Amino acid sequence: MATKTLLQGVNDALLQEMTRDDRVLVFGEDVGLNEGVFRATSELQKRFGKQRAFSTPLTETGIIGVAIGMALYGLKPVPEIQFADFMYPAFDQIVSELAKFRYRSGGEYPCPVVVRMPYGGGIRGGLYHSQSPEAYFCHTPGLKVVIPSTPADAKGLLASAIRGDDPVIFMEPKKIYRSVKGEVPDDEVLIPIGPARIAQTGTDVTLFSFGAMIPVCMEAAEKAHEKLGVSVEVVDLRTLYPLDEATIIESVQKTGRAIVVTESPKTCGYGSEIAALIAERALDSLEAPVVRVAGFDTPFPYTLEKLYVPDALRVFLAIQDVVNYQ
Amino acid sequence: MVTKTPKMTDPKMTDPKITEKPNPALPSGYSGQQLVDLYKGMALIRAFDERQLKLQRSGRIGFCVVSTGEEAVQVGVAAALEKQDWIFPTYRQHGMILQRGVSVTDMANQLYGNANDRCLGRQMPVHYSFKEINYVSLSSVIGTHLSHAVGAAMAAQYKGDDAVMVTFIGDGGTSSNDFHAALTFAGVQKAPVVFYIVNNHYAISHPVEEQCAAESLHLKGVGYGIPSIKIDGNDLLAVHQATQEALNRARAGEGPTLIECDTYRMGPHSSSDDPTRYRDAAEQEAANKACPIGRFEKQLESWGLWDDTQDKALWTELEQTMVDDTNLSENVGEPTWESLFDDVYAEVPPALARQRDEFMARESQFPRENEGEFPL
Ligand SMILES: Cc1ncc(C[n+]2csc(CCOP(=O)(O)OP(=O)(O)O)c2C)c(N)n1
Numbered sequence: 017m018a019t020k021t022l023l024q025g026v027n028d029a030l031l032q033e034m035t036r037d038d039r040v041l042v043f044g045e046d047v048g049l050n051e052g053v054f055r056a057t058s059e060l061q062k063r064f065g066k067q068r069a070f071s072t073p074l075t076e077t078g079i080i081g082v083a084i085g086m087a088l089y090g091l092k093p094v095p096e097i098q099f100a101d102f103m104y105p106a107f108d109q110i111v112s113e114l115a116k117f118r119y120r121s122g123g124e125y126p127c128p129v130v131v132r133m134p135y136g137g138g139i140r141g142g143l144y145h146s147q148s149p150e151a152y153f154c155h156t157p158g159l160k161v162v163i164p165s166t167p168a169d170a171k172g173l174l175a176s177a178i179r180g181d182d183p184v185i186f187m188e189p190k191k192i193y194r195s196v197k198g199e200v201p202d203d204e205v206l207i208p209i210g211p212a213r214i215a216q217t218g219t220d221v222t223l224f225s226f227g228a229m230i231p232v233c234m235e236a237a238e239k240a241h242e243k244l245g246v247s248v249e250v251v252d253l254r255t256l257y258p259l260d261e262a263t264i265i266e267s268v269q270k271t272g273r274a275i276v277v278t279e280s281p282k283t284c285g286y287g288s289e290i291a292a293l294i295a296e297r298a299l300d301s302l303e304a305p306v307v308r309v310a311g312f313d314t315p316f317p318y319t320l321e322k323l324y325v326p327d328a329l330r331v332f333l334a335i336q337d338v339v340n341y342q
Numbered sequence: 343m344v345t346k347t348p349k350m351t352d353p354k355m356t357d358p359k360i361t362e363k364p365n366p367a368l369p370s371g372y373s374g375q376q377l378v379d380l381y382k383g384m385a386l387i388r389a390f391d392e393r394q395l396k397l398q399r400s401g402r403i404g405f406c407v408v409s410t411g412e413e414a415v416q417v418g419v420a421a422a423l424e425k426q427d428w429i430f431p432t433y434r435q436h437g438m439i440l441q442r443g444v445s446v447t448d449m450a451n452q453l454y455g456n457a458n459d460r461c462l463g464r465q466m467p468v469h470y471s472f473k474e475i476n477y478v479s480l481s482s483v484i485g486t487h488l489s490h491a492v493g494a495a496m497a498a499q500y501k502g503d504d505a506v507m508v509t510f511i512g513d514g515g516t517s518s519n520d521f522h523a524a525l526t527f528a529g530v531q532k533a534p535v536v537f538y539i540v541n542n543h544y545a546i547s548h549p550v551e552e553q554c555a556a557e558s559l560h561l562k563g564v565g566y567g568i569p570s571i572k573i574d575g576n577d578l579l580a581v582h583q584a585t586q587e588a589l590n591r592a593r594a595g596e597g598p599t600l601i602e603c604d605t606y607r608m609g610p611h612s613s614s615d616d617p618t619r620y621r622d623a624a625e626q627e628a629a630n631k632a633c634p635i636g637r638f639e640k641q642l643e644s645w646g647l648w649d650d651t652q653d654k655a656l657w658t659e660l661e662q663t664m665v666d667d668t669n670l671s672e673n674v675g676e677p678t679w680e681s682l683f684d685d686v687y688a689e690v691p692p693a694l695a696r697q698r699d700e701f702m703a704r705e706s707q708f709p710r711e712n713e714g715e716f717p718l
Contacts, residue, residue: 045545046547046548049547049620050546050547050619050620051619053546053614071548071552072548073548073554074484074515074517074518074545074548074553075517075518075519078517101482101483102483102484104483105485105518140404140405140466141466142464142466142469143464143465143466143469143481143482144466144482144483145466145482239716243718283693312682312694312697312701313693313697314686315464315686317463317464317682318455318463318464318465318466319456319459319463319464319676320463320676320677320681320682322713323679323701323705324682327710328716329705329716329717332716332718333705
C-alpha cells in the first residue's frame, strides 16, 4: 500500500493492464512523449514503446473511430480524449458506432473500448475545459459510464473497465486529480463496475453523488453534523450506468431524504434520473421532496465558476431544507 | 524547422522570396512609413505577449496564450484587410485585435475576466470577441470556426457585399473535422474566404511530421480544388502580398484561397505547457534566429529606415505602455453575479430565472472571497 493521488491511481491501472495484456493500447493527443497534458499516461511510452502508447493527430473522431476498429480486430484500446469538452467531435463515433456495434450485429461485434476523459470544473477552464457531459452518455444504451472519486477506485475501476467486454466511458474528475490522496494497493486491484460505495453512513439524509462532488458532499455532511446535528449518508455512485439501484433505494428507505449533487446543468442532468428512480421506487419512504443540487442551466463560466459549481455551502443549505421540510 | 523554400502551386502568386535578400532599394509598393508601421505592429504584439506571460507567471491572470514567432502572419494579414472583412481566429491571432485598433486595456479586461470585459468574464483568457472590428468570438474547440467563416462568406456573397472572410487554423487543426467540412463547402461554393494554415510545427507536443503524412499541408487545399500555396510565414511582406492577391481573387468572385504560412511556435503552447518535455534546446535556438521581428528589423536597417537607438526606444516605450495599460484592468472587480444568467437566451427562460432568483435571494448572501472556505 502506498498513498497516491487519483491521477496516480489512473496511471497505475494503465501500467498494470498494459503489463498484463499486450492487447491493451493507449493513445490520444499528447499522450506519448508528453505523457498527457495531465500526465495520466506517465511512463507508458517509455515502458511499452511507441506502438502501444502514442500521440495521435488532432482528430477525436479519428481517435475513437480507430479505437473501434482495433477493438473489432481483437485489441483492447484505451483512447484518451484530452478534455471531455473535446469529445463532441467524436460524439458520432461514440453514440452511433461504439454504443451500437454489439446490438446491431446480434452480438457478433462487441466493442470493448475504454474511453478515458478528464471532466468537470475546478481548473478555471471556462466554457470548454470544464464541462460534465455524463448525462449524454448515460442516455446512450450500450455504454457503461464510470466516474471514480478516490485513487483506489480509479485504479480498480479502470482495470475492471479494461478487462470488460463492453465499451466504457471512464470520466476522471480533474479537479481532484492531485488534491485527493488515498491508499492504493500495489497489487492488482479490480473493483467491479456497478456497485456504489457508501462513503459515509448516516441516518437522516442521503447525498447521492460522484467524482469531484464527493469531497464537497463530505464537507457539507460534516458541517451539517457540526451545525445542525444531522446525520448524513454519502453514497458515491461510482458507476452511473449500470446503476446500483438497490443501494440507492435501501439508503432512501433508511434516511427518508435524498439530495443528488452534480456539477452539470440541472435540467435533464444525472440528478433527474436519480430523483425519478426514487419517486418510482421509494416514494412511500420519503419525508421530503428529492432535491437536485446542480450547476445552473447556463454554459460553464470562467470568472464566476465559484458560483456555478456546487460547493459545500449549497449542499449544506439543501440539507437544511430537507431536514426542516414539513 | 522553418522551411526556407516555399512550395508554390499557383505561379500567379507573389514570390515569397522577394525579401529574402536585404535590398538597399525599398520593396516596391511600400512607403518607408508603411514599412516602419508594419514593424511597430509586430513589436506591439510581442510586447503584449511578454506582458501576458508576466501577468500569468505572477498569478495575476489565470492563463494565457502567446503568439511569439507568429507576428508576421498576424500583421501581414491584418495590414491587407479592409474594414468590412471579418476575422474568424484561433486563440493565437489576438495580435490582429491590436492591429485593428482595440486598446490594450480592453484586451486585458478579457484576460482578467473582469466587470469591464465585454464578455463578462465568461470565457477563459484569450477567447476574445470584438464585434466592432469584426473579430468573431471563438470557442476553444479546434476547427469549428472554419465552417462558420465559409458560411459568413456565402452570406456576404448572397447579399452582394464586398466583404471577405479570413480564417486561421494551426497545423494540428488541419486534422479536425471542420477543416474538411469548410474546405469542401468553400471550394464548391466559390466562397470569398481565405484560409490560413499557421504551421508553427507543433500541436502542443505533437510535431507536424506526425500530424499529417502529406509532403506539405497546403496540399490539403489542392485536394478540395482550392488554389493553395505555401509561403514563408516569417516573411512579413510575403504574407502581406499573398493576402492581397487572395483578397483580390475573393472580391473578384474567384473564390477561396488557402495559404499555408510556415512559421515556428517560439513560446510554449500555453502558460500550462512545458516545451522542454518534447523539443530540444538546439531546435528552439535555431528557430529564434528565424524570428520574424529580428529579421524585419534588419531589413528596415538595410533600407535605411531604422536604427538601433530607435529600436531601443520603441521597446522601452512599449514595455511601459503595456504595464500602464494592463494595470488599468487589475482592480476592476468581477462581473455582477446576476450576469451569470444573462445571454444564455434572448430572454431568460422561467426555469433559469427561478435558479437565478433563488440563488440571489439566499446563496448570494454569503461572500465567497476565499475559495474553499465555508462561509457559515
Ligand atoms: C477539438 C479539440 N481537441 C483538442 C483540443 C486541445 N488542444 C488545444 S490546442 C491543441 C493543439 C492545437 O495545435 P495547432 O492546431 O497546431 O495550433 P497551435 O496551438 O499550434 O497554434 C489541442 C490539442 C481542443 N482545444 N479542441
